[in-house]
Amino acid sequence: xxxxxxxxxxxxxxxxxxxxxxxxxxxxxxxxxxxxxxxxxxxxxxxxxxxxxxxxxxxxxxxxxxxxxxxxxxxxxxxxxxxxxxxxxxxxxxxxxxxxxxxxxxxxxxxxx
Amino acid sequence: xxxxxxxxxxxxxxxxxxxxxxxxxxxxxxxxxxxxxxxxxxxxxxxxxxxxxxxxxxxxxxxxxxxxxxxxxxxxxxxxxxxxxxxxxxxxxxxxxxxxxxxxxxxxxxxxxxxx
Numbered sequence: 001x002x003x004x005x006x007x008x009x010x011x012x013x014x015x016x017x018x019x020x021x022x023x024x025x026x027x028x029x030x031x032x033x034x035x036x037x038x039x040x041x042x043x044x045x046x047x048x049x050x051x052x053x054x055x056x057x058x059x060x061x062x063x064x065x066x067x068x069x070x071x072x073x074x075x076x077x078x079x080x081x082x083x084x085x086x087x088x089x090x091x092x093x094x095x096x097x098x099x100x101x102x103x104x105x106x107x108x109x110x111x112x113x
Numbered sequence: 114x115x116x117x118x119x120x121x122x123x124x125x126x127x128x129x130x131x132x133x134x135x136x137x138x139x140x141x142x143x144x145x146x147x148x149x150x151x152x153x154x155x156x157x158x159x160x161x162x163x164x165x166x167x168x169x170x171x172x173x174x175x176x177x178x179x180x181x182x183x184x185x186x187x188x189x190x191x192x193x194x195x196x197x198x199x200x201x202x203x204x205x206x207x208x209x210x211x212x213x214x215x216x217x218x219x220x221x222x223x224x225x226x227x228x229x
Binding site: 031033035040041042043044045048058088090092094096098099101102104105106107 | 117119122146148150155156157158160163165204208209210211215216217218219220221222
């Protein structure tokens with residue numbers, strides 16, 4: 001079974017802090033994704049990566065950056081956290097084949113105070 | 114840009130009954146994939162069913178089936194013999210057919226309650 005592991009289930013940070021959310025997958029997937037989930041808005045794509053050191057902006061990249069130094073790890077960075085970034089963050093991975101599903105982690109509920 | 118719309122924020126069904134969740138999408142592509150994901154209170158997103166747009170036959174997975182109407186751009190999910198464990202948020206998602214970086218576009222979600 002594919003395992004996508006997010007480093008924290010719950011995280012509380014303060015406004016202005018630099019925040020790192022980590023995601024690791026164990027299936028040698030090429031693609032990795034970071035989503036943000038808010039009530040009534042579904043999942044919105046922040047950034048994705050289809051190869052090591054490659055990244056592409058999603059629909060809501062403002063205020064975020066990402067890092068993919070190794071194939072199995074994809075990090076989401078909030079450079080200076082703000083209260084409007086309080087949300088659920090989901091990481092996913094998939095193979096390069098577009099007919100294959102994405103596999104998700106358990107999510108990180110991030111609160112910015 | 115592709116959009117996915119789920120017009121039912123909440124639905125409820127009696128245990129053992131059948132329920133249908135609606136999803137519509139907008140795309141100019143002719144070849145793509147559609148998915149239904151389930152997110153129970155445990156929060157992990159689980160793939161329920163997948164449909165390839167070039168296949169006319171509706172996908173089925175045990176108690177879950179879809180009604181795929183390509184011309185109408187409609188992709189509804191039918192859950193038969195509903196069980197308490199089916200209670201979850203359900204998301205419809207669209208994915209283009211491309212070779213790399215293929216991203217999902219999600220609908221807003223439908224919260225399904227199953228009443229005993």
